[in-house]
Structures are given as C-alpha cells and as structure tokens.
Amino acid sequence: MAQVLEFKLPDLGEGLTEAEIVRWLVEVGEVVAVDQPVVEVETAKAMVEVPCPYGGVVTARFGEEGAELPVGAPLLTVAVGEGAAGPERDSGADGTAEQTGAGEPAARDGGAAETRSEGSGNVLVGYGTSEAPARRRRVRPVRPGPAAAVGGGPANGRAVRAAEPEGPVPVISPLVRRLARQNDLDLRELTGSGPDGLILRADVEYALRAATARGGRTAAQDGVAARMPDAAAPVSSAPRPGGIRTPLKGVRGAVADKLSRSRREIPDATCWVDADATELMRARTAMNAAGGPKISLVALLARICAAALARFPELNSTVDTEAREVVQLDHVHLGFAAQTDRGLVVPVVRDAHARDAEGLTAEFARLTEAARAGRLTPGELTGGTFTLNNYGVFGVDGSTPIINHPEAAMLGVGRIVPKPWVHEGELAVRQVVQLSLTFDHRVCDGGTAGGFLRYVADCVEQPAVLLRTL
Template identity: 75%
Template sequence: MAQVLEFKLPDLGEGLTEAEIVRWLVEVGDVVAIDQPVVEVETAKAMVEVPCPYGGVVTARFGEEGTELPVGAPLLTVAVGAPAPSAEDDGDTAADEGSGNVLVGYGTGAPPARRRRVRPPTGAAPVRRSPGPAAGGNRNGTPVPAGREAAPAAHPHADGPVPVISPLVRRLARENGLDLRELAGSGPDGLILRADVEDVLRAGSGRARTPLPASASPAAASEGILHTPPSARGAALPVAPVPAGAASSAHGLRVPLRGVRGAVADKLSRSRREIPDATCWVDADATELMQARTAMNAAGGAKISLLALLARICTAALARFPELNSTVDMDAREVVRFEQVHLGFAAQTERGLVVPVVRDAHTRDAEGLSAEFARLTEAARTGSLTPADLTGGTFTLNNYGVFGVDGSTPIINHPEAAMLGVGRIVPKPWVHQGELAVRQVVQLSLTFDHRVCDGGTAGGFLRYVADCVEQPAVLLRTL
C-alpha cells in the first residue's frame, strides 16, 4: 500500500523566505529517486535545484513555472512504496524511504534514477496530456479547423528535460515566449546555447539586437579597466526583454520587484535609511600599476587580473585602517571590527546586480585572488552562485569602470561600513615629474559609514590606496 508524502519548499537558509519556480524537472507519474533534483528555483541569492528527500512516484505538483512560493509551501507529493511498474516499463522503482535531507544543494551523492513513465497509484490524480494532431488538435492542444490537418513539426526535445547551457538561457526563452522544445541546439549533443535562442528571437523580431560590448563581459569586469573606442561611444544599448510578470496599465508598465531585483531594492533602501554615508574621491596615476601587471604576466604562469591587484591593495589598506572593515550594531550601540577581510565585488548579470564574496581575501596573493575572482565571475554569469557565495562580506570593491564611467557615489552594501569604487582607466594629461605627459589615470572613490570613523580615517585609507596605485612598490612594505 502506497503512502503519499508531501514535500514542502525547504528552508533555504541565509534569511531567504521565498523562491520562484523556474523549471520543473519531473512530471506527475514520474519515478524519482531519493535526493533526485525535482525542481529548479530562483531565490534572491541564486538559482538552485531542489532535491526531494523521498523516493517513489510523483502524484501531484504545486505551482506553475514562474510562481513564487513561500518557504514551507507544498512543492509536490510522492507515493512511496508504490506498486512496481508494469512489464512495459524497464528498471526498478525508487526506494520507498526518505533521506531526511531537505537542504538546497545537498544530497547523498547517488546518481539520480532515469525518469520512467508509470501508472499513478490508486487515488492519484490522472495525468492530463494535450491531444496531438491525430486527436484533432495541434501540439498545444488548440483545435485545428475542419478540413485542414495540422502541419507536422519536428520537436527535437519532445520527451524529457530540454538541455540548455545555463538557466539564464531558459529564462531568456521564457521571458520572450519561446518554446525551447522547438529548437535544435547547436552545442554538443544538441545542447541549446544562448546564441540559438537569440537567433530565433532575431528572426522573429525582424531586427538584430545590439550585442553587449566586449568590454562589459565578465572577463573585462575582472580586469577592472575599460577602453572605449571612439566609434563605440554613443552606441545603442541592447534592447532588454519585458520582464516576466510585468503588467501594462494606463499609468505605465508595472514590473514586480522580486527575486534578485527585489533583494537589491530591499538592501539598498535599508542602506539609505540606516547608514549616514559620506563619499570622498581622488584621481590617481595608474600607469606604473599597469606596467607592473604587464611585467607580472610576461613572466609566465597564471595571469594576474587588475581587479586582483586592486583587491590586494584594499586588504593592505584595511590592515592599516581596520575601522572600515566593520559593521555597526545599533542595538548594542557598538562598532564590530572584523579580523578577516571577506571582500565582495559588485558584478552586473542578466539577473541583476550581485555581490559575490571572496573569503579571507587578506590571506590570498595576487594569483589566488585572480583565480577566485574568475571562478565567482563565471558562476555569476551562469547563475550558479550559492547563497554562501553571496553573503558574509565585510568590505566591497565596486568596479564601475566597466560601464565606461569615471566616477560614482555608490550605496554601501548593508551591513558593511565602506565601499571602494574604481572608475575606468583612460589616458589623460597629467603632470609627471614636473612635465606634462599623457598618463593612465583612474578615479577612486570611497563611500563610508560616518558612524565608524571620521573623514581623516577615510581620507587616509583612500590616500594609501592611491599611493599604492601610483607606486606599487609601496605594497612591498606589507608583503
């Protein structure tokens, strides 16, 4: 006798209270194994797959793709101890027990069982299927006019999940009303790439979208420098698709603030309400820093990113001015200074602004920082950052130079106490050794919580950073 167990959206940790269903990985009637991923959800932190702690037959699903569910809401029901599938089905049924594991991203490590179609147990809801052309309808179940047969169509992914290179590709297709099952991917084994989706969208709209400039790619972001050719200035920005869930009205387009965008809105609003911030800035001659990086990379070995060098300068500056590596506890009326530097860096992605965190940045050298920046940047691009990758920062480095701007007054990443902003590095006239010369100049800005220090401390921190940028040999004192 089968026992029907209900699996609820688990506590995702890190203060997350809700998640949006991006894609169901199983259907009613599928056999699932213990800890097999059953649904892909998007939280305010990351996009993750949720494993089911039970093994058996899926009898019901709750929520359509695009639906936002609170933690504790039912996700699906599973009949454990269900009858074995009939002779036409191959393989054994999944185990009829649960792992007790309900945390996102964790499992027993056993490979998921291959999906098999079986008859639902007695009392389970019947599986509804849209009629095919032979039943008088097209693939989506809409009627075909009398005397006219539905045109045959090839569906490369008629059964099972559609393979895509990243969840962002699936989201792009969903926001533009594109059925991925109609696409033949150009990647290995039919993998659908982003270019495949964009090609279809271009063909449907009749005009090509303007691609993102190469300087705005994750690789350029990790470099911390933007060279804008004159021909590219004033170029049109890419046309963004209308976000899912947006609704038109007489008073304009209403876009729900949820997911990453909602989390960013909440955090920035709180920062503005609670933190009395101030900003100071300085121009610095980065020519010697750029030359030093070129010499490092010419010596062989792993390439050193400019962002890694700036991060190394930050950690040295925070060792001299620890007031800025802190947070304010207003309930206890205390400033809490941290011994470790967990360095966040702002990264713009298709899902919105995220701030991945490099743990223990003060213990890493330039090579280690470069490798970690590259790993987190790629994870941000593919939407695979975990909640742990996005929390616990103590200081943030904001590289807005990749957007082609010189300066900014960024909002502090609450509950941190400061953020260093780095503008683009561009040739400018500069007085060098008493002579007017063309040098590589960058604007640095520091936004700080005025409760943790006064202007003298903030100015001293920023001046030390600028001195290291202008004369990298200054760092030798701390190496």
Template identity: 70%
Template sequence: MPQVLEFKLPDLGEGLTEAQIVRWLVEVGDVVAIDQPVVEVETAKAMVEVPCPYGGVVTARFGEEGTELPVGAPLLTVAVGTVEPSGPQTLTGAGSGSGSGAAAVADPEPSGSGNVLVGYGTGAPPVRRRRVRPEGLSAPTASAAAPTAALPAEAAVSARAADEVRGPVAVVSPLVRKLARQHDLDLRQLAGSGPDGLILRADVESAIRSVASAPVAAPAVTPGASPAGTAGPSARAAGERIPLRGVRGAVADKLARSRREIPDATCWVDADATELMAARAAMNGAGGPSAGPKVSVLALLARICTAALARYPELNSTVDMEAREIVRLPEVHLGFAAQTERGLVVPVVRDAQTRNAESIGAEIARLTEAARTGTLKPAELTGGTFTLNNYGVFGVDGSTPIINHPEAAMLGVGRIVPKPWVHEGELAVRRVVQLSLTFDHRVCDGGAAGGFLRYVANCVEQPALLLRTL
C-alpha cells in the first residue's frame, strides 16, 4: 500500500498568515514530481506558485479556487510509493504492459498513455500531466474540498467515489476565473467560443448579461416582514460586491492606515522638462557597440530622487511611535507604483542610492514585467523607504498621493506636455511637468520638503546638476 502524505500551506514569509487559492495546477489522480508547482495562491504581497515536496499521486485537494486558507491548513494529499492501477489502465515505466492489477511506480514523466493536455497560466505553454486512477484512490467529495471538512489522509485513500474525476475547465486566464467567481458562475456550465472550446472573457461577460436580464420572481412577503421597496435596517445595499482580498485588500488596509496615522501635507511645482527630455534622447541615441539599454524617464527621475534624498535624508525615514523616534534610514529602497490587471502594486528597487540611471532603469523594467505577469516575490514588494508615483501615464497633470505606510514621503509625477513657458525672458513652447511631494509632517517641516522638491525640479530643468553626484 502507498503511504499517503499530507501537504499543508507553507509559511510564505514576510509575516503572511493566509493566502487565497487562485487556481489549482493539478487534479486528483495526477502524478506529481518532487518540487512541482501544484497550486497558485495570492497573498497580500504577490501571486506565487507553491511547489509540493512529495512525489506521487494526488489523492485529494482541500479548498476550491477563491478559498482563503491560513498557513498550516491542508492543501492536498499525495500517495507516495507503489500503487495498483484499477481496471485496464496501466502506467508506463516499471510494470507497464503487465495488465490490470500489476504493480507500478507512479512515473512523473509525461510519457505513455493516460496523459491529459491541460492549458494553464498566461503565456505558458500547455503542460502534459499524467492522470492515473489507482485502486482505492478516489476523487474528493464536495465536503472534502473544504478545509474545514478535510478528511484524514487514511480516509481519503480508502474512500471509493462513484463519480469519475472531473477534468480541468478549459480556461487559460486567471482573470476569467476571477470574473466568474465574482458573479457566482459555474465555468463548467459555459460553452467556450475560443479554440478547442476555450472559455474567453467574452463568454463569461455574455453569461453575466444573460443572468442579469433574466426575470426574477418577486419574493413572498411573510407576516411581519418589511413590505416591498422598504429595506430593513440590516438590509445590505444592492450592487456588485467585490471582496477586498489578496493584493487589493492589502492595498486598502495600507492606504487606510496611512490616512489614519500620518499627518501628511503636499506641495507641488511646475518644472520645465525640456532639457531632461533632450538629455534622455541624447543618451538613447548614442550608438556603437558599447551602447546600453534605453533609459526611461522614470529611471532618470528615480536617479534624481536618490540625489535629492542624499541632500534631504529626513524624507528617507520612518516614525517609530512606540519609541517616539524618527528613524532615518541609511539605504534608499525606492518603490515605484505599477498598475497591473490585479491592481496597484509597488515593487522596490533595492539600494537605489548605489545605482546609476541605467541600472535603476533595468531593475524597474524587470520588476514591472514581473508585476504584469504576477510573478513578483513578496520580498520584492516590501521594505521600501521612498516611493515614486508616475501618474502621468494615466494622462493627468497632478495628484495628492497617499503615502505608502510606513514611509515618510512620496513624489508624484504628472504627464510631460508642451505648454507656453517663459524661457530666457521670452515666451516659448516647452515640455512642462508638474511635480508633487506628499510628506509626513512629523519628520520634517515645509522648509525641508520644499527644498527637496525644488532640488528635484532644478535637476529636471538642468540635468547637468546631477554631474555633481556622479
């Protein structure tokens, strides 16, 4: 008999205590290899794939997609060792071809018969996973799928289910799954219009519209109940309800805490960015074999910020209210706001004070791509000391950003647009940008904040000032 081992949701670090199941990467009956990712979860920091430390046959899964599990809760059980296939189904490898009842070792390699083509993830190629139904291993019932009703490992092995294991839903995008969960749609009831029956976002949206337009029977009024059109004091407001979980929930908590705890103030200034844009064009236009990657405007602004923080270190600090101390931090871990399909995230460029514009730009590009694909590690989203927010990409000129708690300041950058400007005593059309600094008034007064912002504006208008710090 195989040994059944239980795999629990591991500690994902950074003080995280729970995670939400986004999608399962394996089905009951799949053969998994050691350290193979089996589930994709979303924490308050990032989306991560969780590898299983055991190799064998998946016998049960605990938790449906969308379920939040605490660290230490059962994820799945794996039968490790030799198993006996049921019926005519056999495994390739040792014992294959010996007929029904022949012992075989579960082979994680995607070879031989019994493979199922499953498409998962965004941009990832389809993965062939081995499906096997060993004698005595059954699919989990609906009650076993919930972490609060998890069966013991021995019961999962000995139970015999009458139903066959359900195959994976033909959905590639996690966003489609999320949209269906938000509207309580069963994806298995939808017919996909994509290739090979793939369920697309348009299919889900069409189903949502169909449900919304369907006639709804009037509820019966019981004695003592409120008449139609008059909601009781405990009635919930109508409308779409979106759970504040994962990254969105963490952002909501942090912003609310920032507003509660930080007495912030904002100052702003318009700056002539014509020379900065010309300097960037000259950098990126230099050819030759030694030419490096293109330098972005955000990278140049980040380099300007590190130079400004060296002059005004009080803005690279945090407040310890328990000790009633301002803690000035020696390293600049520069966060930058990145809008993704999963919401706003703030990746962090470590030790930005030691990097030049090219190095900062390369790291920003790497972190941005990881944010878009949902592969940022929790450590890449924490520990920031100052944040740069380029809201100009949304076509707006100004903003009063909320400080990223527990930091002390955030620089906001609007769009760079041609405007009439007095240049060298004459009216001219120049490239103008609005810069705004929101700062914690506990760490400094307006003089330091204004000095920081003015230095940043001066460097934008005269990039040669940065030569002093190179």
C-alpha cells in the first residue's frame, strides 16, 4: 500500500534560514526518482537545486514560484510504495494541492493520508524526522475569465486579466519576477534580451518606463480595458513616489548586509602604487607559447598575492571582536569579485597558496562559469581569507573598495594600459597598472600594508622575484 511522505525544505548550510522558490522542476502527478532535483531555490548565497530523498509520485507541491519558505517548511509530498498513482489534475489547477485541516494532502479515495518525514540520509543535511505541524486549509482563488469580467467586473473596480497559459516565464532571478508582479506587469508580453529569450531586470524596467509614459498602464491593462467598456477604470500600477522599488533580498540583500557591516566595524585605509606590468605580460605570453593549458592573468596575480601573504601574514587575518583578538590564518582561501546578472558575488578559491598557475587558472574558470550560471554552492561563496578584485575589467584605473567582511584586506587591480614611463633612465611607452590595497587598520599599520603592496608591485614589474618563493 502506498504511503504519502512529506519532504521539507532542508537545511542548506551556512546558517541559512530561508529560501525563495525560483522554479519547480516537477509537476503534481509526475514520477520522481530518489535524489532527483525537484525545485530550484535561491538563498542569500546562491541558486540551489534541491533533490528529493524519496522515489514515487508527487501528490502535492507547497508554494508558488517567488514564494519564500523557511527551512523546515513542507516542499512537497510523494506517494511511495505499491499502488502509488498520480492524482488527476483539474483543468484550472496549477499544481498546488488542496490541503486538509491536518496539513495532509486530501486523499482522493476519502481515506486519511499518512504523512511522515524520513530522509534517505545521503543527499543533504537537515531533512529531519519530525511530524509536520497542523496547517489551515488553503484554497487557491480561481482567476475569472473574460466572460465573467465583462458581466459586471470585480467589486473594487480593478480590471481582471484573462486566464493565462500555465508554465513559468524564464527570468534571470526571482527579484525580476517580483518586480513585475508588484507593478502588475505581464511577463508573457515581454521579449527577453538575455540568452534564449531570458527576461532580464533591464527588460522589466524598460517596460515599466514605457507603461509610465502611457499614463501608468501596462499593455495588459490597456488590452483588458479595451475589451471592457463598461468596467470602471483600472487602478494605476505606476511605481510609488521615489522610483522603482526592488527588495533587498537574496544575493543582493546578503551583499548589502555584508558591506554595511564591513563599513560599520572595519576601520579601513587604502594605499596604492603604479607598477610597470610589461614584463608580467611578456612572461604570460611566453608561458602560453610554450604549450599546455593557457595561463590567465588573474591566476598570475593570485600567485603573487599568495607569495605576498606568506611574507606579510598579518593581512591574512580576521578580527575576533568578542575576544578582542586578531586571528592569523594558516591557509589562503582567495576570494575574487565576479560581476554577474544576479549582482556581485565573491567565489572562493580554496588553498590558493598550494596551487600553481595552471591549477589557479582552472579553478578561476570553473568558479566564474558557475557564478554566471547561478550554480555556486554556499560553500563556494564563503570562507575567504583575502580578496583579489580586478576592477580593471570595467575599464577603470583605481578604486577604494569595501573589505569583504570578516577579511582584513583586499588587493585591487586596475586596467593595464600603455602609458609614458621612465624605463632604465629613458622615457618609454610601457604597460602600466594601478594597484591598491585596502586593509583593516586593526590588524596592521601602514608600514606592513605598504610593504605588502610594494612586494606585489615588484613581482608585477619583475616576475622573476617570485622564484624566491616557489
């Protein structure tokens, strides 16, 4: 006889307490295998596909795309064992099951459905075995079609859209979906400018500006109003005074919280120096001409950082504010700033001090690809001890960045451009880069920071200096 088991949102680690549903990967009535991903969620750290520890038929899903759930909340129920069969889908349903007063899926045969929460024990930590708490019956309202709307219109006078086809519209992040929903914008009317028609935030903002120019009405509202001459005028969906509002949540919210904490707690200072990177560029060209995997410039800079931190370990530290101690760390876990469509993230290269240039190049490439695809795990976004920030990719020379809390320093690298430079007593055109070091003044004084930055500059100007530490 089939049993109905409840799968709850697991503990995703790193102190995360909630996640937002981005996309369901299964439908009600679909057969799933053990450890098959069933939902894609976004946490404050990354996008994560959550696997289900049961194999059977999905009988219910809890939460719509865009909904935020706490850890431990039910995600779905699965009928397992002999006799398991998918429920028949009603024509207007979206896959969210109707619930009984006890929080169990309504049994089709009228009998009580047994709900347990037992994990397979080999997928994610935190499935738990506690019984699900009681929940009130939840019934989804049915959106009226055009015929019903024309008959008299809703009581509050707001125009009602016709029923839309099922299935989510591909968007770059749940914040984009929420922005559209808050402004009553139909995503199905937009043509995404991202890969494969992916709708970006810029697409939604452009549509909202166009709607404001028309008097605060979206195309969907205009179309419905034209079909409803007797209905009251729709309520304006223009943004509230102050412009477009975007919630600070998910990755963007986590970045905001961390940067704000850094500014509050860390007394930072910045020093900088210009360096002649001509020889470093030539050395990289020679390495890549010798055959084998290509070496990236950021990998060489990372190798220089690791060598500099070995000489100035004070900068590979963190401050324990409660104990009032500076904790000097044994390993260099190198973070690097990566700009993605979902915002700024800082993936971490573990044990960067123990990797050669080829290994660093491969790891940087892997983490960058995962960042752009939104597939970094929480563990790949935390635990850094020092950050390398290559803001030269934005075409700028210098910056005074905010330290990535709870680290103690960040090396900034500007663009490498040809400039007039005195070389061997003569004026010449050389490849020049500006280097900056932002550091926590609690862990060291300016002499240590200046010594670190000068050593980095020496390695950039004369890469052979690195041979002393290899």
